[in-house]
Amino acid sequence: MNPHNQLLTAYKQTAYPLVGHGKRNLHVLKTVLNEMDGDIESDAYGTGAVIENFQKKLADYLGKESAVFFPSGTVAQQIAMRIWCEQKGLNKVAYHPLCHLEIHEEDGLKKLHQIEPVLLADENRLIRLEDVLTMQENIACLLLELPQREIGGELPEYTELEAISAYCRANGIKLHLDGARLFEILPYYQKSAADLCRLFDSVYVSFYKGIGGIAGAILAGEEDFTKEAKVWKRRHGGDLISLYPYIVSADYYFDQRLHSFQQYFEEAKELASLYNQCHAVETRPLVPVSNMFHVRLPKEQLEPVLLSIYEETGVGLTTHLKKVDERLCSFEVSIGDQYAQVPKTALRKAFHMLDEKIREIVFREGKD
Amino acid sequence: MNPHNQLLTAYKQTAYPLVGHGKRNLHVLKTVLNEMDGDIESDAYGTGAVIENFQKKLADYLGKESAVFFPSGTVAQQIAMRIWCEQKGLNKVAYHPLCHLEIHEEDGLKKLHQIEPVLLADENRLIRLEDVLTMQENIACLLLELPQREIGGELPEYTELEAISAYCRANGIKLHLDGARLFEILPYYQKSAADLCRLFDSVYVSFYKGIGGIAGAILAGEEDFTKEAKVWKRRHGGDLISLYPYIVSADYYFDQRLHSFQQYFEEAKELASLYNQCHAVETRPLVPVSNMFHVRLPKEQLEPVLLSIYEETGVGLTTHLKKVDERLCSFEVSIGDQYAQVPKTALRKAFHMLDEKIREIVFREGKD
Numbered sequence: 001m002n003p004h005n006q007l008l009t010a011y012k013q014t015a016y017p018l019v020g021h022g023k024r025n026l027h028v029l030k031t032v033l034n035e036m037d038g039d040i041e042s043d044a045y046g047t048g049a050v051i052e053n054f055q056k057k058l059a060d061y062l063g064k065e066s067a068v069f070f071p072s073g074t075v076a077q078q079i080a081m082r083i084w085c086e087q088k089g090l091n092k093v094a095y096h097p098l099c100h101l102e103i104h105e106e107d108g109l110k111k112l113h114q115i116e117p118v119l120l121a122d123e124n125r126l127i128r129l130e131d132v133l134t135m136q137e138n139i140a141c142l143l144l145e146l147p148q149r150e151i152g153g154e155l156p157e158y159t160e161l162e163a164i165s166a167y168c169r170a171n172g173i174k175l176h177l178d179g180a181r182l183f184e185i186l187p188y189y190q191k192s193a194a195d196l197c198r199l200f201d202s203v204y205v206s207f208y209k210g211i212g213g214i215a216g217a218i219l220a221g222e223e224d225f226t227k228e229a230k231v232w233k234r235r236h237g238g239d240l241i242s243l244y245p246y247i248v249s250a251d252y253y254f255d256q257r258l259h260s261f262q263q264y265f266e267e268a269k270e271l272a273s274l275y276n277q278c279h280a281v282e283t284r285p286l287v288p289v290s291n292m293f294h295v296r297l298p299k300e301q302l303e304p305v306l307l308s309i310y311e312e313t314g315v316g317l318t319t320h321l322k323k324v325d326e327r328l329c330s331f332e333v334s335i336g337d338q339y340a341q342v343p344k345t346a347l348r349k350a351f352h353m354l355d356e357k358i359r360e361i362v363f364r365e366g367k368d
Numbered sequence: 369m370n371p372h373n374q375l376l377t378a379y380k381q382t383a384y385p386l387v388g389h390g391k392r393n394l395h396v397l398k399t400v401l402n403e404m405d406g407d408i409e410s411d412a413y414g415t416g417a418v419i420e421n422f423q424k425k426l427a428d429y430l431g432k433e434s435a436v437f438f439p440s441g442t443v444a445q446q447i448a449m450r451i452w453c454e455q456k457g458l459n460k461v462a463y464h465p466l467c468h469l470e471i472h473e474e475d476g477l478k479k480l481h482q483i484e485p486v487l488l489a490d491e492n493r494l495i496r497l498e499d500v501l502t503m504q505e506n507i508a509c510l511l512l513e514l515p516q517r518e519i520g521g522e523l524p525e526y527t528e529l530e531a532i533s534a535y536c537r538a539n540g541i542k543l544h545l546d547g548a549r550l551f552e553i554l555p556y557y558q559k560s561a562a563d564l565c566r567l568f569d570s571v572y573v574s575f576y577k578g579i580g581g582i583a584g585a586i587l588a589g590e591e592d593f594t595k596e597a598k599v600w601k602r603r604h605g606g607d608l609i610s611l612y613p614y615i616v617s618a619d620y621y622f623d624q625r626l627h628s629f630q631q632y633f634e635e636a637k638e639l640a641s642l643y644n645q646c647h648a649v650e651t652r653p654l655v656p657v658s659n660m661f662h663v664r665l666p667k668e669q670l671e672p673v674l675l676s677i678y679e680e681t682g683v684g685l686t687t688h689l690k691k692v693d694e695r696l697c698s699f700e701v702s703i704g705d706q707y708a709q710v711p712k713t714a715l716r717k718a719f720h721m722l723d724e725k726i727r728e729i730v731f732r733e734g735k736d
Contacts, residue, residue: 027406029613038395042582071439075605108603112480208609214410215608235476236604237443240583241576245397245613 007319010307014316016346018271021212021257021336029214029245032252042242046230050244054251055218062203063194064220068229069247071238073180073206074105076219077143079232080202082113083225084141084174094118094135095143096127098150100178126154129163142168144200145178147185152284152294152332158189158196165199175199180206183258184290184334187265201225207250210264210291211257212336216246257337264291264335271333274347278355280362284330292334298358299329300365305357315342315350375687378675382684384714386639389580389625389704397582397613400620410610414598418612422619423586430571431562432588436597437615439606441548441574442473444587445511447600448570450481451593452509452542462486462503463511464495466518468546494522497531510536512568513546514553520652520662520700521549526557526564533567543567548574551626552658552702555633569593575618578632578659579625580704584614625705632659632703639701642715646723648730652698660702666726667697668733673725683710683718 011017022028043051051069059067070076078101085091093109095101097119101109109115118137121127126148144164147153156164168175177200186193197203202221207213219229233239268288275283281297295318302321310316318331379385390396411419419437427435438444446469453459461477463469465487469477477483486505489495494516512532515521524532536543545568554561565571570589575581587597601607636656643651649665663686670689678684686699 023407024410024412024610025406026401026404026408026410026612026616028410030401030404030406033394033398033401036394036398038393038398039391040394042392042394042396044392070605072605072608074602074607078605105605106599106602108605111603214613215610231474234442234472234474235479237438237440237446237473237476237606239442240440242392242583244394245582248394 007303007306007321010310011316011319014310015314016342017316017338018342018347019316019318019333019336020338022338028212029249032249035252036248043244043247045241046233046239050247054247057251058205058218059220061193062197062205062218062220063192064197064203064222066223066226067218067220068226068233069243069250070217070219070233071215071240071243071246073100073178073204073217074108075233075236075238076204076217076229077101077176077178078105078109078113079229079236080176080204080219080221080225081109081115081141081143082232083228084176084202085113085115087174088140088172090138090140091115092118092137092139093141093143094120094132094137094139096121096145096148097123098148099143099145100149100180101143103150124151126151126156128156129160129167132164132167139173141174141176141201143176143178145180146196147181147290147292149181149292153181153184153288153290153292154285155185155188155289158191161196161199174201176201177203179203181209181290181292183261184210184264184292187262188289207246207254209334210261210336211250211253213250213253214246216243216250260337261291263340267291267339268293268333268335271335271339274351278351279359281354281358283333291336292332294330294332296324296328296330298362299323299327301361302329305354305361308357309350309353313346313350313353315346317350317354375671375674375689378678379684379687382678383682384710385684385706386710386715387684387686387701387704388706390706396580397617400617403620404616411612411615413607413609414601418615422615425619426573426586427588429561430565430573430586430588431560432565432571432590434591434594435586435588436594436601437611437618438585438587438601439583439608439611439614441468441546441572441585442476443601443604443606444572444585444597445469445544445546446473446477446481447597447604448544448572448587448589449477449483449509449511450600451596452544452570453481453483455542456508456540458506458508459483460486460505460507461509461511462488462500462505462507463546464489464513464516465491466516467511467513468517468548469511471518492519494519494524496524497528497535500532500535507541509542509544509569511544511546513548514564515549515658515660517549517660521552521656521658521660521702522653523553523556523657526559529564529567542569544569545571547571549577549658549660551629552578552632552660555630556657575614575622577702578629578704579618579621581618581621582614584611584618628705629659631708635659635707636661636701636703639703639707642719646719647727649722649726651701659704660700662698662700664692664696664698666730667691667695669729670697673722673729676725677718677721681714681718681721683714685718685722
């Protein structure tokens with residue numbers, strides 16, 4: 001058996017998984033539909049109350065003129081880039097080297113839209129104002145991902161965002177927000193979504209991360225922008241006859257979880273501190289700025305250690321391990337509804353075990 | 369009120385709508401989920417039992433090596449065209465002037481894939497073998513839509529398809545089937561899906577037409593082809609974390625309706641004959657070859673005539689009218705579960721009224 005599968009299998013059987021909202025099974029959708037009237041009509045190719053009302057609700061929430069529901073963020077963001085590039089007559093955008101469009105979309109942006117990305121900053125840090133000010137290339141759009149997921153979910157300060165936004169506006173560069181985890185960062189900034197989105201010309205948010213829906217995304221901006229986005233949505237094959245399974249669940253869990261993000265943020269800081277108290281373990285960021293962080297720890301014999309913790313304490317830490325280098329590996333933590341249900345005694349026991357077992361390994365290795 | 373809306377509103381209130389399976393409301397999905405175990409796990413970016421099993425089931429049904437589930441036919445077919453064009457190094461495909469890619473996709477094929485279409489035949493007839501044999505351009509792929517929906521759902525004879533297929537194979541042209549209504553034509557050909565699909569290199573089928581699911585499509589072909597299609601699916605933003613709402617409903621209604629298409633076909637012929645018995649009314653084709661056909665009738669004062677029929681007999685004929693020219697309009701009929709539930713007396717009464725009222729109008733106009 002593949003060792004990754006072994007960890008995933010064991011994690012799924014734990015009584016107290018620390019990460020996420022729960023299993024991604026059919027209950028997630030059944031729960032929503034059980035509370036809904038079956039006579040509600042489907043949306044039809046982007047029209048109808050079910051889609052139009054939700055689009056209006058999210059446009060208002062994000063403080064934008066208009067919003068369009070998409071089956072995926074991949075479609076939504078490529079389209080945003082395409083619109084801004086066509087408007088400027090320049091097929092060049094800038095983003096982080098670990099941007100979703102760069103590493104998770106099989107080069108759709110290049111192969112479908114012939115848009116060339118300029119990579120700002122490096123893989124280990126955020127894009128800073130300095131990177132934008134010193135950029136050599138002329139670009140149509142700058143995409144910022146908040147938080148920058150692949151480096152653990154880091155964030156620039158709000159004042160730095162303001163400065164970047166002001167520079168872009170002054171220089172005819174559109175600013176796009178990859179807000180896949182927008183809800184997750186508002187407690188840190190202590191801002192409303194509208195306050196944050198005001199700095200951006202276009203905004204994408206996702207409904208299956210912190211919100212915990214089935215799938216789906218919203219792209220928001222001015223009316224002219226979303227009108228064009230709807231045409232591109234059809235071109236991309238994203239204008240389905242019915243998107244309601246995603247919309248009704250996005251709406252349901254949006255209402256249910258929107259006020260829990262402050263709690264997830266506090267819990268993420270608590271859990272990160274537990275990790276950081278373990279020998280040779282460090283989180284990134286050291287103090288989380290959202291509901292997420294990465295954990296880095298010694299690679300050697302880690303899998304059996306985790307499996308023994310899951311079995312003895314019932315606490316599940318992670319489903320996967322990712323190799324960082326010869327010495328270290330890492331995994332991602334994002335807090336959802338499940339963390340609050342974990343008994344503190346089990347949690348303490350699990351972290352006591354983690355600390356002890358890693359000490360043993362490091363000590364043994366040191367002697368060899 | 370928009371007169372089209374008036375017809376749609378009135379149709380929705382009729383006791384005996386003649387067309388389709390029923391209302392596209394949340395019941396369609398609730399019915400499926402009520403019968404399913406909530407513990408069934410979601411698919412995850414194209415993996416997992418729920419998607420893999422359905423793909424295998426449809427590959428077997430279509431007689432192809434492999435199949436990929438897509439959120440929409442628009443994504444699936446553009447991708448099929450792209451793969452065949454890249455393989456041949458030639459960005460040119462041929463299809464009918466009223467092909468879905470040409471008239472319903474906002475030029476996605478051209479704007480996302482830079483593929484140039486060659487339009488075969490004209491808007492009023494099918495693509496024939498002769499059109500293929502005399503084609504001047506070199507193309508990578510020929511797309512055939514069976515039945516050709518926009519001209520009423522016509523079909524070439526099977527022997528002609530065989531000849532086209534043989535010519536394409538001999539000349540290095542890939543043959544793609546737009547089988548949005550594939551299930552609907554098998555009773556006419558008296559062939560299995562696999563027998564028909566054997567003539568084609570790639571096949572797309574839809575699950576929200578005759579099958580009556582929520583949305584979604586399958587693209588099938590050889591393993592190498594579907595492997596590439598999965599990469600393009602991700603590029604297009606169609607590789608959602610969860611497609612299961614569409615998959616489980618496609619599977620459910622596939623099983624439920626697959627054996628009803630012979631009945632729909634017989635009923636379509638019966639209903640077309642009722643239309644053709646009315647004065648100045650004609651169906652296209654005259655004798656249907658699937659569950660669908662178009663009805664052409666005098667435009668003048670037709671809307672009040674239909675409204676009075678709906679009101680007096682409870683029979684709903686159509687939700688929309690489309691202008692053909694100054695004299696004629698048309699609408700589409702596709703038979704689903706609802707037709708069998710219409711009492712024959714109500715049906716006879718409705719067609720008696722239609723015939724009489726159109727005679728009155730035509731006679732009155734003749735006198736003016």
